[in-house]
Amino acid sequence: MKVKIRQWNGVASWLWVANDENCGICRMPFNGCCPDCKVPGDDCPLVWGQCSHCFHMHCILKWLNSQQVQQQCPMCRQEWKFKE
């Protein structure tokens, strides 16, 4: 017997490769989106800091904008630098 597969339609779900489930700022899942967004994924990306913490991009930007003096990671209080 020979089986010839013409087409395999699979189902998968995408997820961020992150070391946590939820955004430390908005507490929403990374795989969802930040409270301001409607659509997850491309429209609401994650960003990583050099301290290896990651957040929804919109969340951390808001946080950084609200810091007057020094820009720190809200989790570890190290200076926030975007990971290249």
Added chain:
Amino acid sequence: MEDIGMEEDSAEISGSAQKQGVADAWETVTNALMSPGGPGPEQGLWDSLALLSGEGLGRLLGGWLLETLQMRLSSAVVPEFWAELQQPENELEERGRAWVLLTAFQTLLGRLEPFLGGLERLESWQDEGRGSVCGPGPGGLQERAFTIIRALLLFSPSPVLQERVLEFYSRTFSVYMHQEGQAEDSAEAPEGPEGGVCPGCGVPTQQCWCKEALEQLKELSHILSKLQLLEWVSCEAVTSILHKLIEQRMEQHCRGEYERSFLLEFQTWLELVLGWLSKVFASEAEKDGLLPAPGAPSVPSTPCLQAGQPGSSVLKQWRCHMHQFFCRIYVNMRIEELFSIIRDFPESKAAIEDLKFCLERTNQRQQLLTSLKSAFESRLLHPGVHTSDILTVYISAIKALRELDPSMVILQVACQPIRKYLRTREDTVRQIVAGLTGDAEGCTDLASELSRGDPVTLEMQDSDEEGADPEDWTPDPTDAVPDKMGSKRRSSDIISLLVSIYGSKDIFIDEYRAVLADRLLHQLNYNTAREIRNVELLKLRFGESHMHYCEVMLKDMADSRRINSNIREEESRLSEEEQPPLSLSSIILSSEFWPPLKEEKLELPPVVCQAMEAYTHRYEKLKAMRTLSWKPHLGSVTLDLELEDRTLTNLTVSPIHAAIILHFQDKSSWTLEELSVKLGAPKELLHRKLALWQQHGVLREEAGGRYYVVETGSSKEKMDRGVMLIDSDEERDSNTTTQSEQREEKLQLFWAYIQAMLTNLDSMTLDRIHSMLRMFVATGPVVTEMDINELEGFLQRKVREHQLLVSAGVYRLPKAN
């Protein structure tokens, strides 16, 4: 008696000289009164009358006349009448009985005529100013005479009279209707097939006495009206005849017939009947028309408003009566049939409109409600009826009853049992959602209702209808259920009504999401046009925010298609030997936005796993920092099978089927255990899934739970038999977890909150917990609004499991030991 005694006394007192003269005068006058021919105005009579009046005896004349009448009646006339009516009883035919009836009344009239003549004469004397002869009160004498006649005659009526009258009237009615109706009925009742029987009087044509009957009717009415007995003798008979006939006709014409309106038809028929009535009451009508009965201030006899009808208050009254009869009987019949009418609704609109018209004229709403409710309960709301059928009837009921009662009160009250019952059915929501998306076989109404939906009216319900003119306000009917909602909230919108069965639209939207997920995952192509349309329509109903998750799901489909074509393009640039062995495409979900999918373990064959890995790599390249998690058991596979003597092409199966058959490619026989280990799936599941291939005749099971490939189709008939034996339980499984499972999960989520609250606040009441939960757990996709009853049930379960304590309505956590 007394009167006569008095008269003798007074005569004595007045002296003996005049005694003889007075006696003579009395004789003359009384003789003149009773003489049948009627005396000319002779001088002698006038003298006697003057003499009597002079003696003050004139006013006794009336009394004397009544007295004589009474005596004659009770001693001779009444017994004679009854004897005549009853005498030849059984030997006679109907025609003879009619004749007896008539002659009995004729004799009665003959006997009473002298008295009536005397009364009239007395009155005319009085009018001519020949002294007060009638006693007090003009016309009072005649009234009293008729009262005496009625009283004595009908004091103990024998049932024979009613029977005879009824029979006679029925007959004349049918004769009349036959004659009048000939024009309209001639087509359906030709003379021929009756075998020479006159349809009017029901005897062979040569003996037809139709004409005679009508003559008799005329005469009888005349006599009765003359004796002022018409009302007393005929009314009951006429009433019961009309009642019976309307009922009969309705039974014949309208029962089970909902598609045309009967109002006009009956209107014309009733006019015809009125023609007969005008014959029955002809003399009464004339008299009424010419001189209104003195004493009784009757309606001035204006020409009747209805054209062509002899105007009279009697007939007008009867017309009202008949309408009332008709409405009542019609409503009664339709109430009995209302369930069927509702079931056939769009076709039975005419019946509903008729019913509405009649119901407004009778006071039978309560009866309708009770009857309809019990009809629903006995015919619809039991386990034997499919949920979709209940929904179909409910939808028809909504449509029908909003026609019947625009205030929606009947709808609201009568359908309460249906709503309550639907709440107990588990698949209600799914059925409604299926209906909305046009999946259900039965109810396509919902889908069209959805697409028809005008959101404007929906918005209106939420606003306070400020613009409405207060003058247009109409109060609720008295049977309305007093509730907070008020009439403006009483919706007639089918979808809102259905959705509100559960009190919350969130349950609906969750269910819709599950249905949508199923549909999308079962789709082979990425064509979502129909789903997009549905979601757009639902958005109009439920609002943008509620449908947000569904929108993301649809967007996932579009994104998946784009990613697939990207990856395809990349693959096509590869060299020949690097081409993947398997054409794999994928639907990529945003897991947070899809309903929870069933988790099933399944190890796919290496060739598929490699293809998936390759796909994942390409995806990772495409979308930085993102990866894919495959759901191996979901999706669909199209494959060809090449066996030694046949090929099966273009089979579409689920991944687990494909995985099974791929293993048989390497090795032609497997036991269930081996397969189970290889695929990492439970044996029972595999056993079920293997059935598909057995059905296709590709595999066969042998003793010891071993499966073999059937390479040659020689054992064709054996294979066919196999097909028969294996029952296909291959129903399309839903990929999403069921509503109750999801609900359970949600409750567990709440439990964490509740524990935390109780730890901090020590003890709380049910209401408090509920409001706190609503506050805290207000966000997130899976949290639907929670019913306080549901919460109570949940907490009580926890109490039974000793995870919670309750005392005096206050919940607390058990003290940790």
